[in-house]
Amino acid sequence: MPDQMLTVPMMARLDRPIEGETSRTMPDQMGNVAGATMDELADRLIETGGRAFMPGPLKKIVVFWLSGMSCDGCSISALGATEPSVEELLTGALPGIPTVVLHHYATAMESGDHFTRSFELAERGDLGAPYVIVYEGSIPDENLTVEGEPWSAEGSLPLWVGSEERRRVPTAEWVARLAPRAAAVIAIGTCATWGGIPASYGNPTASMSLMDFLGKDYRSAFGLPVINVPGCAPLGDNFTETVAVTLLFLNKQGPLPEFDELGRPAWLFADTVHRHCPRAGYYEEGTFAQEFGGKECLVELGCWGPVVNCNITERGAVGHMGGCMVAGGSCIGCTMPGFPDKFSPFYKRPPGAEVSAFTSRLTGSFIKPLRRISQRERNRTNLWRDKIPSGWAAELGGPTLTHRVMEYFYEKVQYAASEASRSPEARRRSTAAGTSLPPRPPTARRTRTCRTRRAAVARERGLPRRRELALGGGASSARLRTGALGNVLPESAHRVRFPRPGAPQGRIGGRVQLRHARARPLAGRGAAQAQRPRQGDERRPGHPGGRVAGVPCRRRPQGR
């Protein structure tokens, strides 16, 4: 749709000139090869774009994108914005947000005097629409320039009215001329918001930020102080989102967005980048990378994330992808007023990290092993105990004594004051109802009585006894051993079988087809289940037995 909408005004230009169109009446068409100004294109877009109803008093809003001491990186990152995208803003595709007429040096249709004409109209108040200034780059002190050649300029004007001689107009002058009537002034990028690299130590041009230039008391025509979207380069999404909500406010379609004391969008810059960093868990456990390329926390390599207001780990660099620590680089604090001097040398560990990294190392050194124990135990189902029905498990070591002790106490605490542990009777009831497994007996007894106890539980519930098969030993070994439960069967009864299509299968996940012996006629709960007609799913998911009672086994192992 944007394609189509953007081409409409271009086509329409040929046959239907707009009322009061200036580009056709201006004799010199050299600076306007398209034959239409950005304003005319936008007018045509609004007229023919099929948006009869636009909420709010504003149909369109003009944006003057001024570029001072900048690297154009802010323009580039705004270009990469996705939510909302620049195209959506330019085509008025978002409800409640007026169509944006953009005067940007790189995308403008006009050049030369045609380009600066709208600037002059805006300064006089003849633009016919409110306008917003977006400023990129820092502002130099133009009083320091040699022979009146500005540090940074945009366009040129006659020295005086009607003069043949021209002077290049400093970007700072455009700001000074346009700011009083602007509906809002938005600084994009760290240079414009705080001064950035041009204003760092050395600073031969006496650069400053837009706030410094306009002063503390500056208010736009709509009463807004300077809005700051910092970053070097800023996230495109941060910028377009701020523009969108600001335009919603100007168009009386939304509340005044929340800004912090430095004029940053508070909802974007309140959190530190560390809080959402994918490596923050490593920091907390005291695991630090000693060289680039790892996945651990980068604080030892110079990451300033814990003290930096930035949301790149949340929003990603472009389209919710990438971003500094996500991509493996440490934070150099590029969104901060202190950038770059207060964060350099960039490769040196921040002084604050001496304390905090030491503390997380200290706590991590005992939290980490404890967590690994709990994690290991939570990687086991209730039925497995210490025997894992996975062929891969043979490769892994068993639990250590410390593990058992820790887990014993962990479980005590975990079930303390919970329903399951209220009384032995309550436990028995809930177990009989099948809603929970019985809490384990103390570890020492458990390991001794595990088999008989599980058999007892199975009998009590009337479940089919389960026999676990696992490939033991190395790959060459064909020995099969039974699991925790069963009698040892003759090996022939446990031949490895591959599931056949259509055949009822005990277990599909592995290569080994597990069979379950049924000890005796079903009774109790299991019997009720067996009588219930079942369709489709022939397994009872999550049921300890694995198999649906009543679905015949093709072959049943002997034994009970």
Add this chain to the structure above:
Amino acid sequence: MGGSLAFHAVVDLKAGKVHEANSVASLFRGYEVILKGRDPRDAMFISSRVCGVCGGVHSVTSSLAIEMAFGIAPPPMGLALRNIQLALDFMLDNPLHLYILARA
């Protein structure tokens, strides 16, 4: 014209003659001054801010300069990574220049 360069020419299209051509840099930030007295490794970060379109090449050039000054060389995999990164940077900034900055 991409970048901060102003260009003014008077051309006689019929005669195919250029009467006058002037170009002037419309931006000076003094990166050379700003880079003085810093940790050499910071140059890679600072100089990449010279240009937001082609920042990567400035970083790479800085790292090359540092290597020359210190007489060091990256490991082979580091070299490969740097070249891949540089190639990706070309893939970003050439279309950017062609379609956005150098249009019309």
